[in-house]
Amino acid sequence: MKRNIPLILAFITGILVVISEFIPHRPFSMMITTLQDWFMIISGFAILLGQISLFQSNLARIKAREEGWYFYLAGLISFCLMLGFGLLWGTQEFKGLAGHGSNVQNWLGNKPFDYLFEYAYMPLSATLFSLLAFFIASAAYRAFIIRSFESNLLMITAVIVILGRTSFGGMLTSWLPENLKFWHLPNLSDFIMEFPNSAAQRAIMISAALGIIGSSLRIILGIERSYLGGDK
Amino acid sequence: MSGGLLINWRIAKSVQSGFGDPLLLYKGVNMRKLATIIFFLWGINALLCASHLFTVSDVPWDDGKALQIEWKVPADTIYLQKADSLGAWTTIYAGSQSSYRDTDLNPDLVYNYRLLVPRPAFQDSMAFMAKAKPREQWFYLHKLSYLLILLAVSLAVLYYVHGARRGKDYFIRRISGLDSMDEAIGRATEKGKPILFVPGISDLDDIQTIASLTILSHLAQKAAEYDTALIVPCRFSMVLSASREVVKEAYLKAGKPDSYREDRIFYLTDDQFGYVAGIDGIMVREQPAANFFLGSFYAESLILAETGFSTGAIQTSGTAQASQLPFFVVSCDYTLIGEELFAASAYLSRDPQQLGSLKGHDFGKLLVIVFIILGVIMEIAGWHGFKAFFEGAAQ
Numbered sequence: 276m277k278r279n280i281p282l283i284l285a286f287i288t289g290i291l292v293v294i295s296e297f298i299p300h301r302p303f304s305m306m307i308t309t310l311q312d313w314f315m316i317i318s319g320f321a322i323l324l325g326q327i328s329l330f331q332s333n334l335a336r337i338k339a340r341e342e343g344w345y346f347y348l349a350g351l352i353s354f355c356l357m358l359g360f361g362l363l364w365g366t367q368e369f370k371g372l373a374g375h376g377s378n379v380q381n382w383l384g385n386k387p388f389d390y391l392f393e394y395a396y397m398p399l400s401a402t403l404f405s406l407l408a409f410f411i412a413s414a415a416y417r418a419f420i421i422r423s424f425e426s427n428l429l430m431i432t433a434v435i436v437i438l439g440r441t442s443f444g445g446m447l448t449s450w451l452p453e454n455l456k457f458w459h460l461p462n463l464s465d466f467i468m469e470f471p472n473s474a475a476q477r478a479i480m481i482s483a484a485l486g487i488i489g490s491s492l493r494i495i496l497g498i499e500r501s502y503l504g505g506d507k
Numbered sequence: 508m509s510g511g512l513l514i515n516w517r518i519a520k521s522v523q524s525g526f527g528d529p530l531l532l533y534k535g536v537n538m539r540k541l542a543t544i545i546f547f548l549w550g551i552n553a554l555l556c557a558s559h560l561f562t563v564s565d566v567p568w569d570d571g572k573a574l575q576i577e578w579k580v581p582a583d584t585i586y587l588q589k590a591d592s593l594g595a596w597t598t599i600y601a602g603s604q605s606s607y608r609d610t611d612l613n614p615d616l617v618y619n620y621r622l623l624v625p626r627p628a629f630q631d632s633m634a635f636m637a638k639a640k641p642r643e644q645w646f647y648l649h650k651l652s653y654l655l656i657l658l659a660v661s662l663a664v665l666y667y668v669h670g671a672r673r674g675k676d677y678f679i680r681r682i683s684g685l686d687s688m689d690e691a692i693g694r695a696t697e698k699g700k701p702i703l704f705v706p707g708i709s710d711l712d713d714i715q716t717i718a719s720l721t722i723l724s725h726l727a728q729k730a731a732e733y734d735t736a737l738i739v740p741c742r743f744s745m746v747l748s749a750s751r752e753v754v755k756e757a758y759l760k761a762g763k764p765d766s767y768r769e770d771r772i773f774y775l776t777d778d779q780f781g782y783v784a785g786i787d788g789i790m791v792r793e794q795p796a797a798n799f800f801l802g803s804f805y806a807e808s809l810i811l812a813e814t815g816f817s818t819g820a821i822q823t824s825g826t827a828q829a830s831q832l833p834f835f836v837v838s839c840d841y842t843l844i845g846e847e848l849f850a851a852s853a854y855l856s857r858d859p860q861q862l863g864s865l866k867g868h869d870f871g872k873l874l875v876i877v878f879i880i881l882g883v884i885m886e887i888a889g890w891h892g893f894k895a896f897f898e899g900a901a902q
Contacts (some may be wrong), residue, residue, distance in 0.1 A: 293657075299570030299649055300643040301614075314712055318745055319546040325744030325774035332773040332796050343792055405782040408807065418837040422794030476829040479845040483827035485871040487714050489864050492854070494717065498668065498860050501724035501852055502717050502753065 280496045289495035329354065362388040432467060439464020531716035557712075561622045561635035571614030571643035577606045578635070582624045586632075590619040614643045649899035659874055664867025671863030679862055684841035685854050691821045692729045700796035701736035701771075702726070703812065705786060707802020707826070708779060711745040714849070715827055719802035720753050721852035722825075726799065727757035731766055738789060739772040742782045747774045783807040787814045800824040800839070801848060804831045812838030823849065833835055 292310065297302040332348035333347040341347075363377060365371035365386050376386060383390045419430040438444030444460035451459050457466070562579055566573040585609055587600040600607045612618060620630060622635040671677065695798045695880050706719040715738035723739065730737045739754065741747040751772045775785040788811065790798065798815040800808070801824065807823075808831040816838045824835035825843025835842045836845065843851060846868060853861030876895070885893040 295683075296648055298645055299647055299653055300645050304570045304643065311712075316742070318710065319742035323744075323746060325741075325747055325777075328744075328747060329776075332770050335770055343788075346788065399784075400778070400780045403784055403810070404806065406810055410809045414809060414813055414834065414837040476777060479827075479829040479832065481875055482868075482872065483829075483849070484867035485868045485875070486827070486849030488657065488871065489664055489846075489868045490714060490718055490849040490852075492661055492664050492867075493861060495575040495865050496668075498858075498864065499721060499852060501721040501856065503751070503756075 278500070281503055282500070285496060288493055289491065293495075345351060357388060357391060360391065364388065435460065436464045439467075459482055516763075517718050534716060544723060548661075561620075563620050563635050563637040563639040565619075565639060565641050565846075566608065568644050568646060568648035568679075571641045572612050573608055573610045574612060574618060574639050574641050575606065575608055576637075577623055578622050580622065580624045580633075582636075584625065586623040586625075588621040588623065590621070594619075596621055602622040616640065634757055640692055652899060654898045655873075656874070658868060660871040664864045664869035666864040667863040667864075667870070668860050670866075671709065671859040675679065675863075677857075677866050679854065679865055682843070682847050682850070682854055684825065684843045684847065685851055687821075687823060687841045688726065688855070689729065691799075691823060692726070692733055694821055695730075696733040696735045696794035698796045701738050702797045702799070703786070703793075703795040703815075703820075704731055704737060704739045704799045704803070705790060706739065706741065706750060707800075707804055708742050708807065709803035710743045711749055713803050715803040716746060717718065718849050718851065719825075720749055722799075722801050722848075722855065723750060724753045724757050725852065725855040729763045731758045731761035732761045734763070734766060736768075737771060738793065738795065740775045740782070740786055740789060742775065742777060742779075744774060747772065747879075779805070779807060783810050786811060790814050790818050790820070794818055794897055795820055798822045799836065799888055800826075801843065802826065804828055804835075807833040815839075 282291070286309065291303075295306040298304070333351050336347045336350070337344050354404055361371065361372045363373045364376035364386050366386060380386055384392065415433070419426070419433060421427050421430060438447065439460040439462075446465070448459045456462060489500065494502065523848070561576075561578045563574055563576045565571075566575050577587065578587075583603055584601060585603070586598050588596040590596055591598050591610065599609065609618070609620075617637045617638055617640045619636070622637075624633045624635070625631075626633060661870055667677065692702060704723055706723060707716050708714050711717070727737055737754065739750050741750055751769060755767050755769075756763075756770055758764055774780050789795070791814070795818070798811075798820045800811055801813075802824070804811075804824075804826050805828065808826070809826075812822060812824060812835055821842070822839040823841045824831065824839040825848040826835065827845050827848055829845070832842065850865050850868065853865050882894055882897070885891070
């Protein structure tokens with residue numbers, strides 16, 4: 276019974292969602308948005324579950340003095356600070372339990388929550404994102420090492436695309452006559468991106484869409500049950 | 508659909524003033540009666556003409572939220588106005604086009620429109636009136652091709668599942684990324700290091716996350732059998748609760764419920780890069796021997812995969828995000844590309860019914876290949892109806 280009820284619910288909901296995709300009449304036209312609203316409400320309640328998990332796992336590590344326990348402590352302190360400032364003085368236009376905190380705002384130039392968001396969280400987030408540049412360089416270096424015919428092709432294509440996207444690439448082949456303009460590096464780069472690249476990406480997208488149909492059918496029909504934890 | 512009423516005040520006034528004398532007779536003809544007949548006939552003609560000049564009709568096969576407004580008035584600029592609930596007119600379009608689609612309307616409500624055509628020579632405007640009611644339909648006709656493909660693929664999946672139930676054996680090609688799962692778990696067991704499983708950065712409403720959890724179920728069962736620690740950091744609370752349930756059931760299935768540790772499946776943060784930073788920290792501190800990145804990934808894919816690569820872990824990734832696949836291919840040992848992620852659970856379970864459904868995918872691929880070839884031939888031949896039929900689904 277414990278397994279059957281979710282399976283029946285999954286079946287009914289799945290069929291209704293599929294049908295409502297093709298029927299614009301009420302109540303079907305409202306079904307998808309209604310279900311999305313329900314999901315949002317359930318997610319809202321589940322947030323508390325996440326916060327409890329965060330506290331439990333961090334506190335356990337701090338108590339056990341695991342390696343690097345002070346990082347977990349820093350994480351918890353940051354969480355409490357943001358929560359406390361948000362509750363006390365609110366965010367931007369919303370006031371908190373202690374109002375808008377004009378005195379604190381005058382001193383900091385912003386609400387404490389917004390101040391920390393703008394001057395601590397945003398730079399940290401941007402720093403992490405910027406790491407991508409270095410990771411791309413190291414990954415590209417490994418990918419372009421010529422080991423086989425395929426990696427050779429990959430490297431040649433990558434060089435054309437990289438050069439074609441820079442002004443230097445355009446300058447290199449700018450002397451080409453009009454009838455050979457196709458071989459002008461920016462044009463060649465555009466061609467690679469527009470045709471072979473798009474074709475490969477679409478092939479992946481089409482196969483993924485078919486996979487989604489098959490996967491959804493398995494779930495709707497109850498053939499696939501492992502997302503519920505098991506078969507029985 | 509509703510017709511329009513032509514009101515030309517200047518002509519009406521001129522007719523009235525020209526035949527103002529009630530007893531004006533010319534060669535025995537009562538000019539007043541003649542004028543009345545002419546005016547009446549002109550009015551009928553005007554009404555008939557106006558009903559074709561300005562029309563408002565319900566957009567067919569839709570959700571009853573749009574009206575199509577069309578006019579055949581030769582003018583450089585026209586003004587289209589709509590009456591609000593109080594009857595006040597608001598201009599919704601001014602220009603030289605001959606049609607306008609009014610959207611975001613409420614079904615079954617009557618909407619009144621007025622078309623103003625300026626006449627500079629007479630220093631006035633002609634006004635056309637029309638009204639219509641948008642209605643909800645019972646089918647999106649432009650999605651017919653979409654429905655037919657869905658039905659064809661679904662029937663193929665059901666057919667092959669039925670075949671598998673009757674004992675038919677289907678050949679499924681090897682997926683090395685999934686075959687390597689045992690190797691990765693074995694390596695983690697030998698080294699006494701944990702396995703890291705990242706179920707993507709999307710919530711539970713993404714099918715990729717569901718597919719990821721189905722793989723987690725198989726992985727957790729294997730990990731339980733080998734007594735290898737499994738770490739699952741989650742970005743969303745819903746994914747957290749689903750992951751805990753899946754892993755717990757897998758440990759039960761493996762007959763080792765006592766080995767299940769709930770604190771190994773935990774929530775990190777909702778923030779994208781905060782989540783990445785947390786996972787990077789786990790990879791650097793705990794040095795997992797095997798990393799699995801399966802699900803929906805965006806800009807963080809390379810940061811995760813490269814950090815994992817630097818720790819020397821055996822890495823398996825899988826996503827349906829075509830733009831992130833190159834990053835995973837470069838940095839991971841095995842990558843599940845697109846549909847392989849969705850086929851993984853069926854492949855790993857070796858359940859004949861699920862394997863049968865994979866043959867349905869293959870039929871879908873064949874169907875798409877046939878449609879592409881047919882489409883190319885038809886476009887070359889100049890028959891654009893085939894392409895237009897399928898393009899309708901994209902509207």
